[in-house]
Amino acid sequence: MSLAAAAPLLHVDGLSVDIRTESGAVAVVETVSFSIAAGRTLGLVGESGCGKSVTALAMTRLLPEPPARIAAGQIRLDGQDLVALPERELERIRGSRISMIFQDPLAALNPVRSVGFQISEPLRAHRRMNGRDAMKRAAELLAQVGIPDPAYNVKRYPHELSGGMRQRVLIAAALACDPDILIADEPTTALDVTVQAQILGLVRAETERRGLAVLLVTHDLAVASTIADRIQVMYGGTIVERGNTKDVLGSPNHPYTRGLLDSVPTVRKKLTPLRAIPGSPEGVAAIHRGCRFAPRCAHAIERCAAVEPPLVEVDLGHESRCWVFAPPKATA
Amino acid sequence: MSPVLAIHGLNVDYPVRAGVLSSRRHRAVTAIDLSIEAGQTVALVGESGSGKTSVARAIVGLAPISAGSIEVNGLVLDRHGTARLRQVRQTVQMVFQQPGGSLDPRMSVGQTIAEPLLYLSHMPAAAMRARVSELLELVGLGEQHRTRRPRELSGGQRQRVAIARAIAISPSLVICDEPTSSLDVSVQAQIINLLSRLQQELHLAYLFISHDLGVVRQIADVTAVMHLGQIVETGPTDRVLDAPRDDYTRSLLSAVPAIDRATEVT
Numbered sequence: 001m002s003l004a005a006a007a008p009l010l011h012v013d014g015l016s017v018d019i020r021t022e023s024g025a026v027a028v029v030e031t032v033s034f035s036i037a038a039g040r041t042l043g044l045v046g047e048s049g050c051g052k053s054v055t056a057l058a059m060t061r062l063l064p065e066p067p068a069r070i071a072a073g074q075i076r077l078d079g080q081d082l083v084a085l086p087e088r089e090l091e092r093i094r095g096s097r098i099s100m101i102f103q104d105p106l107a108a109l110n111p112v113r114s115v116g117f118q119i120s121e122p123l124r125a126h127r128r129m130n131g132r133d134a135m136k137r138a139a140e141l142l143a144q145v146g147i148p149d150p151a152y153n154v155k156r157y158p159h160e161l162s163g164g165m166r167q168r169v170l171i172a173a174a175l176a177c178d179p180d181i182l183i184a185d186e187p188t189t190a191l192d193v194t195v196q197a198q199i200l201g202l203v204r205a206e207t208e209r210r211g212l213a214v215l216l217v218t219h220d221l222a223v224a225s226t227i228a229d230r231i232q233v234m235y236g237g238t239i240v241e242r243g244n245t246k247d248v249l250g251s252p253n254h255p256y257t258r259g260l261l262d263s264v265p266t267v268r269k270k271l272t273p274l275r276a277i278p279g280s281p282e283g284v285a286a287i288h289r290g291c292r293f294a295p296r297c298a299h300a301i302e303r304c305a306a307v308e309p310p311l312v313e314v315d316l317g318h319e320s321r322c323w324v325f326a327p328p329k330a331t332a
Numbered sequence: 333m334s335p336v337l338a339i340h341g342l343n344v345d346y347p348v349r350a351g352v353l354s355s356r357r358h359r360a361v362t363a364i365d366l367s368i369e370a371g372q373t374v375a376l377v378g379e380s381g382s383g384k385t386s387v388a389r390a391i392v393g394l395a396p397i398s399a400g401s402i403e404v405n406g407l408v409l410d411r412h413g414t415a416r417l418r419q420v421r422q423t424v425q426m427v428f429q430q431p432g433g434s435l436d437p438r439m440s441v442g443q444t445i446a447e448p449l450l451y452l453s454h455m456p457a458a459a460m461r462a463r464v465s466e467l468l469e470l471v472g473l474g475e476q477h478r479t480r481r482p483r484e485l486s487g488g489q490r491q492r493v494a495i496a497r498a499i500a501i502s503p504s505l506v507i508c509d510e511p512t513s514s515l516d517v518s519v520q521a522q523i524i525n526l527l528s529r530l531q532q533e534l535h536l537a538y539l540f541i542s543h544d545l546g547v548v549r550q551i552a553d554v555t556a557v558m559h560l561g562q563i564v565e566t567g568p569t570d571r572v573l574d575a576p577r578d579d580y581t582r583s584l585l586s587a588v589p590a591i592d593r594a595t596e597v598t
Contacts, residue, residue, distance in 0.1 A: 193587040259518060271550070275521065276524075280519050
């Protein structure tokens with residue numbers, strides 16, 4: 001499958017999100033653009049407060065509006081702009097064309113309803129399936145996500161299942177209506193590593209089998225590297241670097257991406273001391289003029305603090321936002 | 333030299349409420365042996381429910397010792413509670429995973445760090461003030477942080493405060509229970525470097541509880557792998573991670589996602 005041949009299914013253009021606070025509106029996501037084609041996975045990577053989860057929630061218009069507000073931009077699904085759609089239309093799309101899975105499956109599941117009831121809920125709502133057929137289908141879905149003895153497990157309740165099984169249940173519910181797009185917000189962060197590996201394998205397999213377009217939101221570069229085709233690094237509400245996974249992780253351009261990679265301790269070898277990034281990720285309320293990473297950057301020059309650099313292509317399909325390492329090509 | 337911590341055949345059982353008359357118990361830790369020398373870091377690794385936190389809690393008297401003994405600097409703790417916990421806490425302190433939850437939101441940074449001095453030492457007020465200044469500097473904070481409350485600090489700064497509080501009474505052993513798992517990676521690296529530096533300067537021993545094998549590689553001299561309440565493998569960290577002997581250790585290592593970096597930095 002060639003990259004160029006696959007037409008983007010989800011296309012986000014210039015998305016900006018504000019959150020209203022007592023002291024005025026704060027921009028938490030600023031002019032973020034990306035697209036994802038069928039069968040592809042985009043990893044949205046960043047630390048707390050970088051705007052990655054807000055971006056993910058905006059995809060399904062699940063942001064609490066107000067206080068949040070989509071200030072600008074379009075989110076196009078097959079050409080249809082979700083930003084302009086009324087709530088009733090959005091309800092038809094959520095869970096049917098775009099599904100989400102979250103970090104904490106226990107919080108996302110209803111404790112007083114059986115697993116089968118919850119998996120079949122989108123089928124009853126969107127497909128008008130009757131209860132018995134929907135339950136039968138729920139059991140099939142459980143089998144597909146690797147839960148043994150589905151006829152028995154479909155009747156169990158969330159508290160009776162392990163964390164990994166609960167996440168499988170959420171995935172089954174998310175896939176029930178054969179969506180085109182899956183938004184996965186830190187889907188394995190609450191899980192042990194051995195279970196994490198299983199869940200990532202499952203997401204990868206379903207992506208390929210169904211031709212899903214996946215937006216994977218994570219703070220963990222290693223997790224993104226295992227299933228994402230492309231990686232987009234966010235910092236302070238904006239994209240600082242993006243490209244194919246092997247390019248971004250193999251030859252990172254932006255000082256923040258490099259700093260992140262250097263500060264991850266690896267199992268393979270000891271690095272003493274770890275090269276930490278000084279300071280901590282900025283809160284959303286921080287006012288900025290130039291590059292958002294400049295206050296923590298060892299390479300910052302005067303210009304960095306004054307003017308925000310543009311995203312510049314440093315290699316084919318690999319872009320970075322940095323005056324020092326990705327200077328814009330001189331224009332005539 | 334006698335070890336700072338020596339655990340022999342430790343069992344930790346928790347009562348399970350199954351009914352009014354039943355007194356079933358659940359064994360979280362089974363027959364653990366573990367020892368730590370002065371200035372050494374021993375990592376206890378394992379997945380959730382493996383019993384690693386129960387071991388830590390038993391050392392400071394927060395979990396029951398059902399069998400076996402824990403010897404801390406010559407003080408013996410067993411199911412009869414021979415040593416007094418107050419004495420144990422003079423030499424053992426803890427740093428928890430959630431600095432937000434382990435710091436009192438109403439207390440200033442200065443009060444928080446001085447609290448163990450107030451209860452466990454007989455320092456005059458002026459000496460205490462000076463000690464707090466010294467501790468702030470040791471953990472990379474400044475005088476300007478003394479009057480702040482936890483909510484005014486970032487996650488990394490809060491964990492620095494928790495570490496300052498833990499080392500305030502100059503303990504010989506600090507138990508770190510997942511001290512960096514709630515932090516962003518860029519900040520996690522700062523805290524790991526801080527713990528390493530403090531260990532060298534103060535000759536501290538660490539019992540480092542973690543599920544993150546990358547972090548363990550960085551900080552631990554010895555690694556013990558726990559599974560279902562038992563230690564399945566113990567050895568020098570490099571040996572355990574490079575040439576694991578136990579099947580469970582191997583499966584744990586193979587599940588860790590790795591970042592493929594084409595141009596490996598040397």
